Amino acid sequence: MRFVDGYLPYLLARASHLVSGGFHAELHRRGVPVGVWRVLATLADGEPFTIGELAERVLMKQPTLTKLVDRMEADGLVRRREVPADRRKVRVAITARGRALLEPLLVAARRHEREILAIVAPEEAELLKRVLARLIAVLAPAPSGGEMEEDHTEGDDARGKETDAAEGLAQ
Template identity: 50%
Template sequence: MARFTDDYLLYLLAQASHRASAEFHARLAGQGVAVSTWRILATLYPDSPATIGELARSCLAKQPTMTRQVARLEAQGLVKRRMAEGDRRRVVVRLTEKGRNMAAGLAAQARAHEMRLLAGLGEEAAARLKETLRGLLSEKGGSA
């Protein structure tokens, strides 16, 4: 008899994400880059400013945690924070030149890793997989 999890979508998604990410996350660690740092840089790259709340949702973090992480990255010169025009309660985060350069190198590594992962599927199946996942995210109020 098969296990429940063998055919349970949420388990399959979690396992696929964990296995697919493990090698890349190890590569990041080898370069001294935290996964949380990568997620923030990737979300803002190449020129996509975001509020703290948007970053928190995109990077799977709580807002207070994101505020601390952004402050740390700002101290490292990777991002800068500014008050949003028209709403001084909101803070908008952007990459600095240093952050953009770092993100560019990491994004190239991430794309190469993704290409290796998807190589066995073929271009059409890989595109369908991404489209299906984006559809699941948009149906559930997520963002792709």
């Protein structure tokens, strides 16, 4: 057996690429960039996030996400709100227009997930999700206690492309 065939980071990356690929193709057919999907899906439950929190969840650098959020806000998909305790910070929330775009995508994402998970037994699928959630919980950096500020550094791609994202987040 080759080293990579049993190497966890390789297996996770390869599985992510393969699992996400089909859904990313669906997004492409619908004209929705993966980055836009990630932001909307993360905001789906209505909880607003700071740019720093959102960047961590959607696997983008803050400057890249800031530009994407600028475009999404101009398109009416999200809105920024000042944090009352510190007006230098903002939280990003989904709008009604963003939710209207997101709803059919969530249906497609759930269908895609069902198709992928049908490959394994239901108890294996549940175990896989629990193990991955545990890895994320243990390995993710601890919250800093303060909200991360929006970073307006120039020079990043804000078109919603996966320029600095991991191989997929087909949530």
